[in-house]
Amino acid sequence: MNCITRSTQSALSFMTYEVVEQVSNSTFNKFVVTYDAVSREIKWHRNIYWNVWSKNVKRRHTHIKSSQDEPLLKPRSKRFDNLVFYSRKIYEFASESEELTEILHRAFDNVMV
Template sequence: MHIFFNKFITCNSSLIQFVKQYNNCLESKKQKERESDAADFLTIIPCAIKSLIETQFQHVSTHAKFREVQVQIKRKVNCITRSTESTLDFTVYEILEQVSNSKFNKLVVTYDAISCKIKCQYLLFESKGILCHHCLSALSFERSKNVKRMHTHIKSSHDEPLLESRSRRFDDLMF
C-alpha cells in the first residue's frame, strides 16, 4: 500500500483519479482474499500428529491459522505438565518447557473448568488468537485427567449391582 500512495503523491493526479485507483486496489485485494478463502474451503491440510485437539482446529481454522496451530502442537512435545493447585472448577498448571539440553522455561497456565477458559503467561491467544503449546499441554493433561475420572464410571462385571441375573444365579450356585 505504501508504494500505491507514493505513486499518487509524487504524480500530479486528481483526487477523483486517486479515489478511483484506490477503490480498484481495495477491490483487487478483496478478490484475492475471496479466492484464498475458496481455496481454503476446498482443500484440507493433513494433521501432523493426529491428536483430537489438532483435528478440531483443522475443521474450524483457516489454512494460515491451522499452520500456526500445528507449530504449537509440535512444540507441545517439549513440555512437561503438572498440576500444582486444584479446586472443583479451577486448576493451576506448571509447564516446564525444555528449550535446550539443560535449560527449561517455567510457565504457569490456569484453567477454569466451569467457563472452559484457559490462560497462559505467554499470552499468544490474546496477541495472535491461537493457543500456545503451554495451553495445549495443559488441555491435554486436563483431558487425560478427565478420561481417568470417567474410567471410574465404566461398568464392569465386578460391579455387584450391575451383574446380570444369569451371572448372579451362577455366582450363587458356585459360591
C-alpha cells in the first residue's frame, strides 16, 4: 500500500492534508486529514463522491525489486534505495521533536509545489 500526502491549507493552529491511498493498481482512496495543533486532534474525512477508481492514474511508486528488472533501470533503483535509506534517517531525527517535524513538513511542501 502506498500513500501520497499533500498539505492543502494551513490556518492558525489547523493543518489540512490531502491523502491518496493506493489500495491496488487501480483502486485509490482519498481522504482529507485535519490536524488541530492546540487540541492535538486528528480528524479524517472520506468523501464518498470522489472518484476513487481510475485506470488512467500514473503510478508513482513502482520501485519493487524483481529478478526481471531491466539493466537500464538499475541506476534508478539504486538511487531510489539510497533515497529511502537516507530519508529514514531524516525521519528518525525529525520525529524527536515537534519543531523538527514541522520544519520537515514545510520543506516537503515547498519541494512538492
